[in-house]
Amino acid sequence: MSTVRREIVLPVARERAWALLTEAAELREWLADDVELEPDVGAPLRVAWASGEVREGVVEEVDERRRLRFRWDDDATGVPSRVEWTLADDPGGTRVVVEERPLVALEVRGVPLPWVARATGITALARAAALAYA
């Protein structure tokens, strides 16, 4: 499996961090240009960017102030994925771990796919390659 993992410490208390991650008005400030999300299991999710990209999904797990998990489709890549945000106390505020993993097996073909150039540009690709070889 291929999992993307990122970690960040936000200089705010857990309650504020949870609001930043689950209130649509906050999500519109950092996740996408338009976000419809309710932290309720089974709630539909809709995320849209000014570029025209739209992703739809569903909230799968809610553990108030600890964890939010959802899945969304990605028409640009054709790869649906699952995203999990995990919150924990940290001396610097609140530690947020983001994990995203594909819900389908990714083919390994040895060559970059056409969508890669559109989605990332070669810079991001090279960066990931550098990470993988580090």
Add this chain to the structure above:
Amino acid sequence: MTVDAVFAALADPTRRAVIGRLAQEPASASRLAGELPVSRQAVAKHLAALDRAGLVGTRRVGRETRYSLDPAPMGEAMAWMASVGAQWDERLARLAGRARAGGPRTSPAPSSRRQPVNAGHSTDETFDRR
């Protein structure tokens, strides 16, 4: 092996054709030359370049050397991770800016949605080779 070697190897269309062919099943240099519009010598040269980049492996079967694709250096899984990882880097940089900006009522929205990725978060990334 370097990233440069991988990109150099993938830059050549004939080598990409060789990779595409090997993705289906392992083959000898002679067989590749028979199926692709290149000479046996050219195939050998390209296979050597792919070997240096770590993109192919070899196995002796009887008297012939059979080449197979080693997709680990560059594949769809990695491409997906690069794309998704870059997106989260951007989003989390904006999230950090939003968190630093203070409470929801006291701060204006960030003026730019394209802030630099400098939020002090780690870029820990896992890539499990299948």
